[in-house]
Amino acid sequence: MIPIDFTKSPDGLVPAVIQDAETGRVLMLGYMNAEAYEKTGREGIVTFFSRSKQRLWTKGETSGNFLHVRQMMVDCDGDTLLIKVNPAGPTCHTGADTCFNEVNRGRGLFLNYLQNIIRDRKQNPTEASYTAKLFARGVNKIAQKVGEEAVELVIEAKDNNDELFKGEAADLMFHYLVLLEQKNIDLDDIIAVLQERHAKQ
CATH class of the missing domain: 3.10.20.810 (Phosphoribosyl-AMP cyclohydrolase)
Structure with missing residues (x-):
């Protein structure tokens, strides 16, 4: 304890x-x-x-x-x-998600967790790791993979199968994070750019 x-x-x-x-x-x-x-x-x-x-x-x-x-x-x-x-359900006795009357949504923190896992695969590669194999192939191959996943997402966007679309979106997000790590750029750096753009609007 x-x-x-x-x-x-x-x-x-x-x-x-x-x-x-x-x-x-x-x-x-x-x-x-x-x-x-x-x-x-x-x-x-x-x-x-x-x-x-x-x-x-x-x-x-x-x-x-x-x-x-x-x-x-x-x-x-x-x-x-x-x-x-x-x-397991709302926390507040009033039925609200929180006792501060906030909506409890958004799983963005998992992206930071996933980023750390990807970083570990880069720093401590194993033969069994798909991510480590991506890093071993270099930035050109990783960037190519991001492009391929982006095209697949666009194709699925034209259909009406939400599950396939979400799967392709997840694939693109994952490979995008791998590319960021290959470039030694933190996800927070990209978020900072978005925040700066938002502040100027």
């Missing part, structure tokens, strides 16, 4: 920030004592200590909208938790 100091607070509680592991959206803030923390780590479902009910409270015990733990982290002072979860 992650070491955390519950003695810093007179009531033995520490704040727990709950974040969607896929979208990065902050879902809610709750409090945990040592028992709630241990139960959460053991069962993989977020349990808080309810200050109003004065007891352990598993989020979703009534609604079924449990928070399934993906990762638990402690801050540098050892007195605050960040818990990344997969929510």
